[in-house]
Each structure stands twice: as C-alpha cells, then as structure tokens.
Amino acid sequence: MLLQQEAETSTAFHTQTLMGECVIAKKGISGAEAVVLSLLAEGVECVFGYPGGAIMPVYDALYDYRDRLQHFLVRHEQGAAHAAQGYARVQRRAGVCMATSGPGATNLITGIADAMIDSTPIVCITGQVGKHLLGTDAFQETDVIGISMPITKWNYQVTRAEEIPEAIAKAFYIAQSGRPGPVLIDITKNAQTEIFDFQYRKCLKIRSYFPKRKVDIDAIQRAAELINRAERPFMLIGQGVILSGAQDDVKEMAEKAGIPVASTLLGLSAMSVHHPQYVGYLGMHGNYGPNVLTNQCDVLIAIGMRFDDRVTGRLDSYAKQAKVIHIEIDPAEIDKNVKTEVAIVADAKEALQALLPLLEIKRYPEWMAKFKECDAIEREKVILKDFAPTTPLPKMAEVIHMLSQKTKGKAIIATDVGQHQMMATRYYQFDEPYSNITSGGLGTMGFCLPAAIGAKIGKPNREVIAIIGDGGFQMTIQELGVIMQYNIPVKIMVLNNNFLGMVRQWQQLFFDRRYSSVDMQNPDFVKLAEAYRIPARRVETREQLSDALDEMLHSQSAFFLEVMVEKEDNVFPMVPAGAAVAEIRLE
Amino acid sequence: MQALEGNQQRYTISIFTEDKVGLLSRITGIFTRRKINVDSLTVSETENKGISRFTVVIRTLPERIGVIVRQIEKQVEVLKAFYYTDEQIVYQELALYKMPTEAFAGSQAVEKIIRDNYARVITIEPEFIVIEKTGHEEETTKLFNELKPYGVLSFVRSGRIAIAKPMKLLKVHLEELENISEF
Ligand SMILES: Cc1ncc(C[n+]2csc(CCOP(=O)(O)OP(=O)(O)O)c2C)c(N)n1
Ligand SMILES: [Mg+2]
Numbered sequence: 001m002l003l004q005q006e007a008e009t010s011t012a013f014h015t016q017t018l019m020g021e022c023v024i025a026k027k028g029i030s031g032a033e034a035v036v037l038s039l040l041a042e043g044v045e046c047v048f049g050y051p052g053g054a055i056m057p058v059y060d061a062l063y064d065y066r067d068r069l070q071h072f073l074v075r076h077e078q079g080a081a082h083a084a085q086g087y088a089r090v091q092r093r094a095g096v097c098m099a100t101s102g103p104g105a106t107n108l109i110t111g112i113a114d115a116m117i118d119s120t121p122i123v124c125i126t127g128q129v130g131k132h133l134l135g136t137d138a139f140q141e142t143d144v145i146g147i148s149m150p151i152t153k154w155n156y157q158v159t160r161a162e163e164i165p166e167a168i169a170k171a172f173y174i175a176q177s178g179r180p181g182p183v184l185i186d187i188t189k190n191a192q193t194e195i196f197d198f199q200y201r202k203c204l205k206i207r208s209y210f211p212k213r214k215v216d217i218d219a220i221q222r223a224a225e226l227i228n229r230a231e232r233p234f235m236l237i238g239q240g241v242i243l244s245g246a247q248d249d250v251k252e253m254a255e256k257a258g259i260p261v262a263s264t265l266l267g268l269s270a271m272s273v274h275h276p277q278y279v280g281y282l283g284m285h286g287n288y289g290p291n292v293l294t295n296q297c298d299v300l301i302a303i304g305m306r307f308d309d310r311v312t313g314r315l316d317s318y319a320k321q322a323k324v325i326h327i328e329i330d331p332a333e334i335d336k337n338v339k340t341e342v343a344i345v346a347d348a349k350e351a352l353q354a355l356l357p358l359l360e361i362k363r364y365p366e367w368m369a370k371f372k373e374c375d376a377i378e379r380e381k382v383i384l385k386d387f388a389p390t391t392p393l394p395k396m397a398e399v400i401h402m403l404s405q406k407t408k409g410k411a412i413i414a415t416d417v418g419q420h421q422m423m424a425t426r427y428y429q430f431d432e433p434y435s436n437i438t439s440g441g442l443g444t445m446g447f448c449l450p451a452a453i454g455a456k457i458g459k460p461n462r463e464v465i466a467i468i469g470d471g472g473f474q475m476t477i478q479e480l481g482v483i484m485q486y487n488i489p490v491k492i493m494v495l496n497n498n499f500l501g502m503v504r505q506w507q508q509l510f511f512d513r514r515y516s517s518v519d520m521q522n523p524d525f526v527k528l529a530e531a532y533r534i535p536a537r538r539v540e541t542r543e544q545l546s547d548a549l550d551e552m553l554h555s556q557s558a559f560f561l562e563v564m565v566e567k568e569d570n571v572f573p574m575v576p577a578g579a580a581v582a583e584i585r586l587e
Numbered sequence: 588m589q590a591l592e593g594n595q596q597r598y599t600i601s602i603f604t605e606d607k608v609g610l611l612s613r614i615t616g617i618f619t620r621r622k623i624n625v626d627s628l629t630v631s632e633t634e635n636k637g638i639s640r641f642t643v644v645i646r647t648l649p650e651r652i653g654v655i656v657r658q659i660e661k662q663v664e665v666l667k668a669f670y671y672t673d674e675q676i677v678y679q680e681l682a683l684y685k686m687p688t689e690a691f692a693g694s695q696a697v698e699k700i701i702r703d704n705y706a707r708v709i710t711i712e713p714e715f716i717v718i719e720k721t722g723h724e725e726e727t728t729k730l731f732n733e734l735k736p737y738g739v740l741s742f743v744r745s746g747r748i749a750i751a752k753p754m755k756l757l758k759v760h761l762e763e764l765e766n767i768s769e770f
Contacts, residue, residue: 016605016637145609146609146612149609149612149613149616150613150616150620153663154663154664155609157608157609174663177770204770205770206663207666207761208604208605208663208664208665208666209663209664210764210765210768211768211769211770212768212769212770213767213768213769214767214768214769216767330661331657331660331661332654332657332658332660332661334657335653335654336654336657
C-alpha cells in the first residue's frame with residue numbers, strides 16, 4: 001500500500017531539479033577544483049574576492065586556472081560584492097564574488113543586501129569551517145546562511161563535494177532567471193578538499209520555482225483597451241525594462257501610442273533623455289512634471305518597477321485618479337504598494353511585444369504640453385539656478401552638465417549616494433542604454449567605486465565614470481588599490497562639498513539647520529590617489545573645470561579628479577519624505 | 588486565543604515546500620520582518636513524498652494577507668502557499684493535560700469533566716495521568732479551565748493543523764502554474 005502510494009506521488013511530482021546535458025566532466029578532482037570548473041562551465045571570466053583560511057583550497061585551485069579565470073583581489077569584501085554588481089549590471093549576467101568564512105562573509109553582507117533590493121544577479125561563494133566543526137563556535141565560524149537568508153534570493157550550504165556542481169548550477173539559474181537577485185553558496189572546507197568525480201550540468205528548471213509567466217493575452221487585451229481609451233496615459237519605466245532588454249519596445253510603444261514616458265532612478269538610460277516622448281525622472285528628487293502629473297494622468301502604465309516609496313511619496317495620495325496597469329515579472333510586487341486595474345505578470349519585453357500590435361496610433365498634444373509647461377517651471381525655478389555661476393565654487397549641477405556635454409551622454413555613470421547622486425542622475429543626459437549604475441533601493445554609500453571597477457572590467461570599451469561624494473568615497477576608498485594593481489582605467493570624480501551633503505540638506509530643511517555630525521575634515525584626496533599611482537588633479541575654481549574634465553576624459557589610464565563644489569547647495573525639486581508627489585517643492 | 592485588533596482577521600496559511608533545511612527560518616523571517624506574531628506553526632510531511640506542509644496561523648489585515656502570502660510563495664523552495672479564513676478550513680488542535688493521579692481519587696468530578704468534554708485518558712501512572720483532547724482552541728481552553736481547580740501539572744497544545752475545504756489538489760494547482768510559466 002505504502003509502495004503504491006509512493007509510486008503515485010513520484011509520477012505526480014517530477015524531480016526537484018531538471019538538469020541539462022553534462023557539459024564538463026573530470027574524474028577524481030577536489031571540491032575546490034570543482035568550484036572553479038563549475039564557474040568556467042557557467043561562462044564566468046572573472047571573480048572578485050578575498051582569500052582566507054576557510055576558502056584556501058578554492059584559491060589554490062584558482063591558481064591552476066589563473067589564465068582562464070581572472071581573480072581580482074579587492075581590498076575589502078564589500079568591494080567584491082559591489083564590483084560583482086557593477087559587472088552584472090553592464091554584462092547583463094551574474095557577477096561572482098568570493099570570501100572566506102566569518103568576517104570575510106559578513107563583509108559581503110552590505111553588497112548582498114544591495115543586490116537583493118536592486119534585483120542584481122550575483123553569485124557569492126563563501127568558505128565555511130569543516131562540517132564537523134559546524135555549530136561549535138569554531139575559529140571564523142559564522143552562521144552565514146542564517147545571516148544572509150533574508151537578503152538572498154536563495155542560499156545553500158554545501159557540506160559534501162558531490163553537491164558542488166548542482167548547487168552552483170542552481171545558483172546561476174536562480175540568480176539570473178525571473179527577477180534577478182543575489183544567491184550565496186557556503187562551502188565547508190571538507191567539501192572543498194574531498195575528491196570526487198565531477199560532472200557539470202546546467203540547471204534548467206526547479207520544480208518549486210516559477211521564474212517567469214507566459215504573457216496573459218486576456219490581461220494584455222484589457223490593458224490595450226484601457227490605453228486606447230485613455231485621455232492622459234502615462235508610462236513609468238523601471239529597471240525591469242533594462243533587465244529584460246525592452247528599451248526598443250518601450251520606445252516603440254511611446255512613439256506609436258503617443259504616451260509620455262518617465263523613468264525611475266534605476267530605469268535611467270533605458271530611454272534616451274533626448275527622445276521627444278521622454279519627460280523625465282520620477283521620485284523624491286526627480287523632475288517636476290513627471291511627479292506632479294502622476295496625479296493627473298488617467299491611465300498609469302508601470303513597467304518593470306515596484307512603486308518604491310521614493311517614487312510614490314505618500315501612497316494614499318498617489319495616482320488615485322488613475323487606472324493602473326502594472327507590467328512586472330515578480331507577482332509579489334502586484335498590489336504590494338499600489339492597487340492595479342490590470343496586472344500583467346510577465347517579462348517586460350514579452351509583455352510589450354504582445355501589447356504593441358493592439359495599441360492604436362495616438363497623439364496627446366495637450367497632455368504632452370502639460371509636461372512642457374512643468375518643464376518650463378522647473379527650468380526657471382530650479383535648473384537655471386543650478387547652472388548659474390553665482391557661487392564662488394562650481395555647483396554640482398554645473399559639473400555634471402559639463403561632463404554630460406563633453407561625453408555626449410555616452411558614458412557609463414556610476415554614482416554613490418547623496419546629493420551628488422541625485423545631481424548626477426538629474427543632469428547627466430543619458431543617451432545610451434546600460435549606462436546608469438547606482439545603489440537605488442538600499443542607498444549604500446561606498447557602492448560607487450567598487451561598482452565602477454566591476455563595470456569597467458565588464459565593459460572595457462566604454463568610458464566608466466565614478467561620481468562620488470567626499471563622504472561615500474571614504475567608505476570604500478581602499479579599492480583604489482584594485483585600480484592600481486590591475487590598471488583599470490576608471491575615471492573617478494569626487495564632488496567635494498566637505499559635507500555629508502544630503503544629510504546636511506535634510507538638517508537644514510527639517511531640523512532647523514542644526515548641523516549634527518555632517519561636516520567632514522577630509523584628507524588630501526589628490527595625494528591619496530597619487531599614493532595609489534593614479535594621476536590626479538583638483539579643481540578649485542570654476543575656470544579650471546573644463547580643462548580638468550578634458551584631461552580626465554582624455555586620460556588612457558585611470559584618473560582621479562577632485563572637484564571642490566559649493567558647500568551648501570541643495571537638491572531640488574524635492575518630495576519631502578511622507579509627502580504626496582503633488583506636494584513636490586521647487587525651493 | 589489572541590485577540591483581533593481593529594480590522595484584523597485570523598488567517599491560516601498552508602505552505603507547501605521542498606523538505607529543505609533553512610526554509611523554516613526563511614518563512615518565519617517573512618513574518619518577523621513585518622512584526623507579525625506567529626500564533627501557531629506546525630510543520631509536517633504531506634501525502635506527497637519530499638514535500639512538507641507548514642500550517643501557520645497569524646492575524647493581519649485583509650488587505651495585507653495577499654501580499655504576505657505572495658512573499659512566501661516567492662521563496663524559491665516554496666511550491667505554493669494558500670491562505671484561508673476559519674470558515675474555509677476544517678481545523679484541529681491537540682492538547683495534553685498532565686494531572687496528579689490523586690485528583691481522580693475520592694470523586695467522580697474529573698472523570699465527568701473528561702467525559703463531558705469528549706477528552707480521553709491516554710496514560711495512567713502512579714503519580715500522574717495524561718488526558719488528551721482534540722478540538723478547537725476554545726474547546727481545549729475550556730477543558731483546561733475546568734481541570735484547573737483539580738491541579739493541572741502541565742498543559743501543552745499543538746499548533747493548528749488544517750485541511751482546506753476546496754477540493755482542488757495541490758498537484759492541479761502546480762500543473763496550472765507550470766502551464767502559465769516559462770523556465
Ligand atoms: C552606508 C551609509 N551610511 C549612511 C548613509 C546615510 N547618508 C545618505 S546620503 C549621506 C551623505 C553622503 O555624503 P557624501 O558622500 O559626501 O555625498 P553628498 O551628499 O555630499 O554629495 C549619508 C550619510 C547611507 N546612505 N549609507
Ligand atoms: Mg559630500
């Protein structure tokens with residue numbers, strides 16, 4: 001009876017994982033070598049990491065494969081995770097980072113959390129104490145699986161060598177499919193040294209995991225009807241558009257159906273800022289028009305975005321008048337923050353390709369004119385002031401504007417977190433896709449420098465410019481050592497206001513100018529960069545700026561530019577935290 | 588039973604998962620993060636080999652329950668999660684009561700309580716007797732309150748287990764998901 005029941009269930013439920021053909025096999029190798037071969041089987045070309053006791057067997061195996069798998073030695077494991085993120089964003093596949101157990105693994109945590117909230121595929125491999133020592137408070141034993149659980153899409157502890165190929169195959173499959181994210185594989189030391197017969201098969205399917213839905217034609221039709229009948233439709237695009245490669249489809253839809261398009265912070269560069277349908281940037285420091293007019297549109301089409309509070313402001317007064325169409329790959333995002341009229345749970349590109357033929361050719365001259373009117377207001381109240389050379393030192397906006405013009409909007413811009421980030425994303429005129437690398441959801445200071453390194457390694461033929469504040473620069477400044485050691489020609493521009501500027505701005509506006517712990521005494525950054533053998537220059541007047549930017553941009557090697565900027569500049573417009581988007585302040 | 592505040596509702600969540608280490612933490616973490624207290628939790632095997640069922644009882648607002656369950660379902664090793672109000676399920680809890688044997692001596696009172704409550708004695712030892720009762724929380728609590736004057740040495744109640752009334756099999760749910768998915 002029991003046997004029969006088991007037989008029945010095994011036909012009812014297919015096996016837990018479906019693996020493909022064997023792509024590499026090697027008899028009698030160590031688990032450590034298996035790790036390296038597994039990475040190679042996944043097409044990995046480089047790894048960011050830092051060695052230590054519990055992962056030494058893997059580092060020993062890396063030595064044998066050093067001409068096929070390049071390892072970049074970061075200076076702090078946080079840098080490894082961010083570099084893997086930067087690499088993943090430009091390469092559109094998982095970045096890989098590695099660390100030893102205990103402190104090595106805990107140092108990765110900030111980067112993993114960042115990758116989780118910003119849906120970046122990274123595969124983290126950590127060493128762990130031997131299986132027999134688990135739970136004994138052994139030297140450098142930390143419960144990394146427990147710590148990383150809420151900030152990984154999936155994690156798994158390997159305690160036997162035989163588990164390595166399947167665990168790594170699943171890791172890549174999970175990290176890169178559906179809504180991407182970080183995964184962590186913790187490998188005990190005994191598993192790294194055990195000898196076994198290695199066979200690598202890619203993971204094709206996991207029975208409990210449904211990464212992507214087919215496009216629901218019925219929902220597409222309902223969406224098309226809403227859009228075709230709309231009088232003031234508005235499209236919002238997020239990083240989902242970039243992750244699915246739907247930039248052209250967004251453009252086509254905007255052109256055919258005449259819909260204005262605004263982008264979230266992480267959606268920037270998905271559409272050229274010069275496109276006539278592009279109306280700007282959403283959110284707390286985004287453009288005036290897109291924020292205010294969110295509360296005037298009648299149909300809101302959100303594509304690959306998650307209605308973060310920095311985009312929506314106060315939810316109970318966000319787009320209440322609009323019917324919302326949400327195109328999103330992750331079903332858990334539907335109705336999480338904003339109630340939808342039509343939910344299309346699908347990959348953005350597939351959804352848009354199904355939707356496009358059903359849309360009518362439309363133009364909304366009056367509606368588009370409203371955005372223009374708002375632009376004129378923002379231009380007069382904010383932008384012209386930001387650009388006006390009224391202060392002794394240049395303002396961040398001027399610097400970014402000049403950089404944007406000199407690079408024609410074609411560079412990859414990595415930013416850190418703070419005022420410079422908001423200024424860079426406001427004023428850099430992105431004209432190429434895959435060009436915006438920033439920490440959005442977590443707002444991680446220290447993200448930029450290592451992420452820019454990863455991006456440059458991922459896209460060596462593109463200009464990569466790291467724009468960082470004086471505060472955040474000092475959070476991962478040690479990664480200058482990576483730039484030095486591997487000659488990575490990243491351009492670094494520190495916008496130095498000698499302040500934790502964004503916090504100072506909040507203290508000015510919301511805490512009566514009580515400047516509590518926001519002024520910074522900084523080292524001589526130029527000397528510091530030079531100590532790392534990076535050519536460096538400081539701009540102390542507006543007049544020096546253009547020439548210095550030229551020098552930086554023409555440099556074949558890495559270059560460090562410190563620009564002394566206006567100290568008490570503020571970023572406007574601003575939707576104060578907890579306010580409605582329509583309550584956006586212009587000054 | 589924990590009181591409901593405001594518009595809160597009691598929900599029983601049935602979660603079908605792979606039988607994997609760590610999933611318990613992943614699932615409870617989803618509640619912890621939102622500061623939702625888990626009123627009861629039971630993990631057991633199911634009729635399907637290798638698949639576990641978590642039965643979790645929580646209180647939350649009707650507009651939040653869907654969001655929470657979708658977060659649970661999003662976990663890679665969760666096959667499917669369902670939520671139910673009490674009307675949509677058949678549910679039971681099991682309670683054990685350890686009583687001093689002398690409580691039974693000299694009077695029929697305890698025996699009558701046991702009979703009236705449809706409970707039963709499962710162990711008799713020289714020093715203590717263990718009574719078992721299956722039922723809803725109100726019922727097992729009622730029995731506890733009635734036994735209390737006679738000296739309950741120890742009382743334990745299991746988490747809720749529940750069977751949903753809808754007839755659709757897990758397998759069919761999963762087949763439907765398969766059919767609308769790409770891998
Ligand atoms: C790791 C971390 N700690 C603290 C914060 C809070 N925070 C946000 S912006 C900011 C100031 C950043 O200063 P700086 O890097 O100089 O950039 P600026 O705003 O001056 O351009 C701080 C402290 C953060 N985002 N990340
Ligand atoms: Mg600063």
